[in-house]
Amino acid sequence: MFWRVGIDIALAQLTNRRRQTVVSVLGVALGVGFFVATASIMSGSEKDFVDRLVNNAPHITIKDEFRNPAQQPIFSVFPNGAVSLAHTKPREYLRGIKNYGAKVEELSQRPGVVAEAALTGQLIVRYANKDVSASVAGIDPEKEKLLTKVEEDMKEGSLMRLRTTADGIVIGQGMATKLGLNLDDLATVISPTGLVKPMKVVGIFHMGNLLLDEGQVYVLLKNAQVLLGKPFIANQIRIRLPDPNIAETVAVQIESRWSYRSDSWQEVNRDILGLFVIRNAITYSIVGAIMVVASFGIFNIISTVVLEKRRDIAILMSMGFRGADVQSIFLIQGVIVGVLGMLVGWAIGLGLLQILASIKFTVPGVSDRQGFVLDYGFYQFAIGGFFSVLSAVAAAWYPARKAAKVRPVEIIRGAA
Template sequence: MFWRVALSIAFAQLANRRRQTLVSVLGVSLGVGFFIATSSIMSGSEQDFTQRLVDNAPHITIKDEFRHPATQPVFVTYPQGAISLLRTKPREYLRGIKNYGAKVEELTQRPGVIAEAALTGQVIVRYANKDVSASVAGIDPDKEKFLTQVESDMLEGSLDRLRTTADGIVIGSGMSEKLGLKMDDLATVVTPSGLVKRMKIVGIFHAGNLLLDEGQTYVLLKNAQVLLDKPFIANQIRIKIPNPDDAETFAASLENRWGYRSESWQEVNRDLLGLFIIRNAITYSIVSAIMIVAAFGIFNIISTVVMEKRRDIAIMMSMGFRGFDIQAIFLIQGVLVGILGMLLGWTIGLGLLELVSMVKFTVPGMTKQQGFVLDRSFRPYAIGGTFALVSAVAAAWYPARKAAQVKPVDIIRGAA
């Protein structure tokens, strides 16, 4: 019974100040709406970027190098000695991952793990008196389909043709346009050692990334070993695991076991992923400021009602209302403004998302027009709505508490 009376009193007091109530509701709703729009854009772009990293590259790459140089024997023998070793020359060793075939075989025995030995290097692709510097990757076509998105990005041909065509090579669409290369054309590939080889175009892919489309090529592993004059050598083992989030732990265990530098996709892109944290902090700070301004509007309207209704409050308390009851009435007003602002803010946020989804733009380094990738989940709505209710109740709490402290005897005597 009390809550029905309290709700009717709260509604009546808000209705008596329609203009201020409307301004407060609009303030909250705009804060919620902009929070939903910005949060959906930021979260969507972060998820899309992370997904691209996960899909377009191996989760873990083992390289034929070591994270830390080997400790000199003299420092091992005398770890606490005051020793200085000058003019040391690093020991030269044959680059490549030792016994890579057995390592790949062992990794593929693990459930859900895909592993591939690869050899990468630099070459020059020449055609019709034009040269383009490119990276070449010697791969296993059957496994590359699962490690990257190259096969799904193919415009013409396929990775499988690398197996069925002698000296086949797959190039990007940017390189194809630069050199005028078409399917089945013969391009001249020149290596740093001076080897010149004619190779047939068996596939053209379009990744949408300028660096890949103009500067990445794929050949069979054995052809890369011939091109780069590194027979029976692989300088990378590329791995994909069932859960990409476990890549750092998995890479650390492989590095501890075999010693070779093992880089997870998180380590390679740590700087870029760190930017998302800073960007989100800035975004949420700006939107929070909007919500705080809206909260002051709620604080203002309820404080004004308390000041104007002091006599009514005194009469209510003399009729049997307790301080807690009075406080609850004004807190209900804050909750009502918060709920109305939340619902209207959800509508505004949904409308803003529909407008943003129609925006198209060109990103430097990308060959296609892009649009905003939006997070369409309920999460931004839930966070924005919760923030609106919390800020509304927080803004109403102090004036409601002051209303509960009104002494009816003093007010009535003063009025008399």
């Protein structure tokens, strides 16, 4: 019974001061709306970036190098001795992952794991007296389409044509445009060893990244070994896992077993991923400040009501209302303002998202015209709504507690 009466009294007091109530609701609503829009942009861009990292590159890359240099024998013999060694020259050894075929086979036995041996290097692609320096990757086409999105990004031809065409090469659209190459044209490839080899363009991809579109090419692993003068050698093993989140743990296990440096996608992009944490903290702090400013409007309106309605409060207490009951009435006012602000804020947030979704712009280094990547998940709306109600109740608490301490006898005597 009390809650029904309390809600009626709270609504009556809010509607009696409509202008202040509307201003307070709009203040909370704008805070919620901007929070939803900002959080959606941040979350969407972060998810899109991580998705590109996960899908466009292997989850783990094993390289033909070691994280730490080999320990000198003298330090192994005298681990705690006062020994100094200077002017040492690293031992020369044949680069490449030893017995890479067996390692790939062993890794491929794990459920859901795709492993591929690759050989990377540099070469020059020439056509019509124009030269372009490129990074070459010798791959297995059938596994590459599972490791990356190159096959999905093909505009002409196919990655699988590398299997059916002798001396085939897949290039980016930026390189094709720069050199004037078309599908099935013969380009001249010049390797660091001086080998000159005509190769047929069997595919043209477009990833939307200028560096890759202009400077990355793919050939069969055996062709890369011939071009780079490294027969039967692979300098990378590229791995895709069923769950990319465990890549860091698996990379540590692989490196501890075979000693070759194993980089997970998290390790390679750790600095960038760390920036997202800092960026989100700054964003939420700014939007949180907006919510705090909005809560002062609620504090102002309820404080004013308490001051103006002291006589009415005294009458309510004389009729049997306790201090806690009076406090609840003013807290209900804060909840009502917070809930109304949340609902209106959600509508404002949806409107802002629609406007942001229609905006297109050009990003330097990206050939495609880009737009905001938005996350329409429930999380942003729930967090914004929670803080709107929380800030409204927090703003109403002090004046509500002040109203609960009103002494009805003194108020009525003073009025008399």
